[in-house]
Amino acid sequence: MLTLHYYVKEKEEQPPFIHDLRRIGEKAGIVFDDDKTIIVEAISQFNIRARYDDYKRQFYKLCTKEYSSEWIEKIKEIRIWIKMML
Numbered sequence: 001m002l003t004l005h006y007y008v009k010e011k012e013e014q015p016p017f018i019h020d021l022r023r024i025g026e027k028a029g030i031v032f033d034d035d036k037t038i039i040v041e042a043i044s045q046f047n048i049r050a051r052y053d054d055y056k057r058q059f060y061k062l063c064t065k066e067y068s069s070e071w072i073e074k075i076k077e078i079r080i081w082i083k084m085m086l
Contacts, residue, residue, distance in 0.1 A: 003040070006030060006082055020044050025082075036081070039074050046071075 007015040007028035015024050022032060022040045032040060046059070 003028070003030065003082060006086060009086060019047050030082070030085070036078060039078055042071070043075060043078070 003021045003025040004015050007024050010028045021044045
């Protein structure tokens with residue numbers, strides 16, 4: 001995600017090895033409002049759920065076409081917002 005690119009640009013070093021995109025963004029100086037915090041924290045959870053089998057099964061059931069379309073749009077919005085800061 002662009003949070004990682006923003007971190008590298010601002011800090012000129014590799015981001016920490018954590019899955020929490022909000023924490024990485026905040027360490028780079030990104031200030032998230034409440035709505036963006038909720039979205040970025042959810043995106044971080046998608047990564048965790050996709051990696052571990054028990055979460056993966058639950059996540060697969062959750063990801064209907066409507067759910068996926070909604071989150072794709074939210075991710076695009078966050079991407080555009082962060083890209084504007086680069």
